[in-house]
Amino acid sequence: MEYAxxxxxxxxxxxxxxxSLDLLVGHSGLLSLAQAAFFGIGAYASAIITxxxxxxxxxxxxxxxxxxxxxxxxxxxxxxxxxxxxxxxxTFAFQMIAFSIFNNWTGLTKGSLGISGIPSLALPGNRGxxxxxxxxxxxxxxxxxxxxxxxISRDAFGRVLHGIRxxxxxxxxxxxxxxxxxxxxxxxxxxxxxxxxxxxxxxITYVDPTSFTVMDSLLIISMxxxxxxxxxYGPIAGATCLVVIPEVLRFVGLPGAIAANVRQILYxxxxxxxxxxxxxxxxxxxxxx
Amino acid sequence: xxxxxxxNGIITGSIYALVAASFALIYQTTRFFHFxxxxxxxxxxxxxxxxxxxxxxxxxxxxxxxxxxxAGMGVFCDYAVYxxxxxxxxxxxxxxxxxxxxxxxxxxxxxxxFGDDLKTMRSRHVAEGISILGANITxxxxxxxxxxxxxxxxxxxxxxxxxxxxxxxxxxxxxxxxRIAGTSPDKTITWVFAIGSALAxxxxxxxxxxxxxTPNMGFQALLMGMIxxxxxxxxxxxxxxxxxxxxxxxxxxxxxxxxxxxxxxxxFLVLITFLLFRPNGFLGGGRRPRSF
Numbered sequence: 001m002e003y004a005x006x007x008x009x010x011x012x013x014x015x016x017x018x019x020s021l022d023l024l025v026g027h028s029g030l031l032s033l034a035q036a037a038f039f040g041i042g043a044y045a046s047a048i049i050t051x052x053x054x055x056x057x058x059x060x061x062x063x064x065x066x067x068x069x070x071x072x073x074x075x076x077x078x079x080x081x082x083x084x085x086x087x088x089x090x091t092f093a094f095q096m097i098a099f100s101i102f103n104n105w106t107g108l109t110k111g112s113l114g115i116s117g118i119p120s121l122a123l124p125g126n127r128g129x130x131x132x133x134x135x136x137x138x139x140x141x142x143x144x145x146x147x148x149x150x151x152i153s154r155d156a157f158g159r160v161l162h163g164i165r166x167x168x169x170x171x172x173x174x175x176x177x178x179x180x181x182x183x184x185x186x187x188x189x190x191x192x193x194x195x196x197x198x199x200x201x202x203x204i205t206y207v208d209p210t211s212f213t214v215m216d217s218l219l220i221i222s223m224x225x226x227x228x229x230x231x232x233y234g235p236i237a238g239a240t241c242l243v244v245i246p247e248v249l250r251f252v253g254l255p256g257a258i259a260a261n262v263r264q265i266l267y268x269x270x271x272x273x274x275x276x277x278x279x280x281x282x283x284x285x286x287x288x289x
Numbered sequence: 290x291x292x293x294x295x296x297n298g299i300i301t302g303s304i305y306a307l308v309a310a311s312f313a314l315i316y317q318t319t320r321f322f323h324f325x326x327x328x329x330x331x332x333x334x335x336x337x338x339x340x341x342x343x344x345x346x347x348x349x350x351x352x353x354x355x356x357x358x359x360a361g362m363g364v365f366c367d368y369a370v371y372x373x374x375x376x377x378x379x380x381x382x383x384x385x386x387x388x389x390x391x392x393x394x395x396x397x398x399x400x401x402x403f404g405d406d407l408k409t410m411r412s413r414h415v416a417e418g419i420s421i422l423g424a425n426i427t428x429x430x431x432x433x434x435x436x437x438x439x440x441x442x443x444x445x446x447x448x449x450x451x452x453x454x455x456x457x458x459x460x461x462x463x464x465x466x467x468r469i470a471g472t473s474p475d476k477t478i479t480w481v482f483a484i485g486s487a488l489a490x491x492x493x494x495x496x497x498x499x500x501x502x503t504p505n506m507g508f509q510a511l512l513m514g515m516i517x518x519x520x521x522x523x524x525x526x527x528x529x530x531x532x533x534x535x536x537x538x539x540x541x542x543x544x545x546x547x548x549x550x551x552x553x554x555x556x557f558l559v560l561i562t563f564l565l566f567r568p569n570g571f572l573g574g575g576r577r578p579r580s581f
Contacts, residue, residue: 031382033389078564085322086564088385089515096512097557104550214508218393225386261401268393275387276373289380 005135007247009203011240012138013196016145018223018235020192025221026230027153028185029165030084034075034091035220037098038190040212041068042197044102047115047207057121061198068194069187076186081179095214102209114208121202134203141199145192146236152188161185165230215264222271228284237283242267294541296424300499302537303437307492308514309521309529310444311485316523317461318481321381325366325388326489327511328395331504333359333490334497335399338410352494359490363482366391372475392507400504407501433495440491445526447484457481516560522570531571 017039024030045064049055079090102109109115121134152158160181163171168178201207219242227238246263254262279287308330315323336358340351370387411429418425448454456477459467464474493510513536521532536556543555563570 025382029382031385074561078561082564082568085381086519086568088322089519090560090564093512093516093557093560096508097554100550100553215393218389221386221389222393257404258401261397264397265394265401268390268397271390271393272370272387275379275383275390276370279379279383288383288386 002131005131007243009131009135009138011243012135012142013200013203014220014223014239014243015142015236016196016199017193017220018227018239019142019145019149020189020196021220022224022229022235023149023152023161023185023189023192025224026228026234027149027158027165028161028182029168030080030182030186031088031221032091032186032189033088033214033217033221034095034098035189035193036212036214036216037095038068038072038193039197039200039216039220040098040102040207040209041071041190042194043201043207043212044109044115044197045194046198046201047118048108050119050202051115051117057119057198057202061195064194064198065191068197069191072187072190073183076183080182080186092214095217099209099213102212109209112209114206116206118201118205118207120205121199131203134199138199138203141195142236145195148192150232152185157181218271219264219267222267225288226270226274226281228281228286229288230286231281231284234281234284238281241282242270291545292422292424294545295538296421296426298538298541299534300426300430300433300537301540302534303434304492304496304510305513305517305537306530306533307437307440307488307495308510309517309533310441310526311488311492312511312514313518313523313526313529314444314457314488315481315485316518318457318464318478319371319375319384321384321388322515323388323485324385324511325391325395326363326485326514327507328392328399329359329362329366329486329507330489330493330510331399331502331507332362332395333486334493334502334506335403335408335504336490337494337497338408338502339403342408342410352491355494356487356490359493360483360487362395363486363489364479366486367479367482375475396504396507403504405504407503409501410497411499411501427499429498433499436495437492440488441530444484444488448526453477453480513556516556518570519568520559520563520570522572525570525572528570528572535571 017035021032021035024032042061042064045067046057046060049060049063050057075090075094076087079087103112105111121137153161160171160176160178163174163176164178164181171178200211223238223242224235225238226241227236228234245266246259249259249263274281275288281288308326312323312326315326333355336355337351340346340354341348344351346354370391371384374384374387418427419431420426448457456467456472457480459470459472460474460477460481467474467477493506496510514533517533517536518529519532520535521530522528536559539555539559540552543552547555
């Protein structure tokens, strides 16, 4: 039971992350390689604020989201006014820097030791399995992020984003300040990633830099693309699949050191195959251009 | 001290220059960020390591085979993954995503076979360096400088003194026009991948004679190469070289004033500064990035 709940929690967290990235990749035609960095910023904000400042998790979560959105401006304002490629490069650079800060700013993040003793979210009066509270929180968060993203994509705001994805120059000719829309959606996406990160920190109760590497960013991208970028259920389907696959592989009984690599190779292959053979993704309807 | 840092900057800069130029070469002809370049870089170094250390081949043979293998991987990657996408007229983003997938596969395959610990193919005895302009430089480092200079001269010869180079520049300028003029852009791009990947593999092997190998060495090199190309001006061969030396020096000088772990953060600042004030780089000029 605990094990099944564990998978549900992870699926919820990664679904929320994938949906947040899909707002960029699927809806706005922007690719960020730094989603794991913003995920990490949320996780570290929660870890630091709850363990060192003794504030409640909700406050930590909100601060993490605000910090993440503010830092996103540092990446987006210089790079988004240029070609999209430059934005990809800036996010890539930021992802590498964020990891080096998590790993090296020992005064704040305790470096590679990580921060332990983060309070877990407990359900008051819960008599069932201990992780029931966090499971509900995780599923609710995924639903919340999903409905937000759904709301945005059907909104006037989302229509402008879709326009930017299809033909930015044309949207500009209609008098829209596309830069503004791109900066806002990037900040929003980063805040949502931080939200997922915060929940992750409270679930695992321990954070260290290895969860927020560029490989993790690539994993989140794979989830979005394999599921189907820009579709209603694609990111959830992709995230759930890529969370469940390693659990299935676990029963095959590969040695631990190799298992991690085999898993990553599988993700990479799936990503390439999806882009080349099935650009719409598993459940998507709109093929990636 | 300052002179030594300067010399170190020149040596790392020369490696970045090879990565930057080969990355820019591929970018200019295909117009997308070929991230798998980082994977081919790592693979080149590990090929050379595998052939020379466990298999005990002479170093020269190991290096030659590894460079050719690197070129082959680049060509295969283009043939199996990018060409079908180009045929479908897929966007630069689709190509970039596919290349990220290839990068993940390459890096993890290497990590699976060789493990994540440091590997070394440096020679055991540490030779006393010679002194140039008050800075100490080992023979290996001198060799790296020599080899990168030769590689650059060869690249320049190919690009500006052969008909293949003319075709490469034509495709970089306008692939459709190059097709109309009777050349085959696909064939040219195959050559570009062969040359670019050979240079990346070569750069990785050169640096492996001086430092240790890890499976994620490619990420770092790729990031530095990309930033160097942007800083120097991605459309100009000499610009990428200039950008690479600039980046190498900035990283070394950062060590002088700051703790070593902030080297990467400084590089990020350099990138942001250039994106803000000079997005076309030192030699990019104009409003639109030039082609080769």
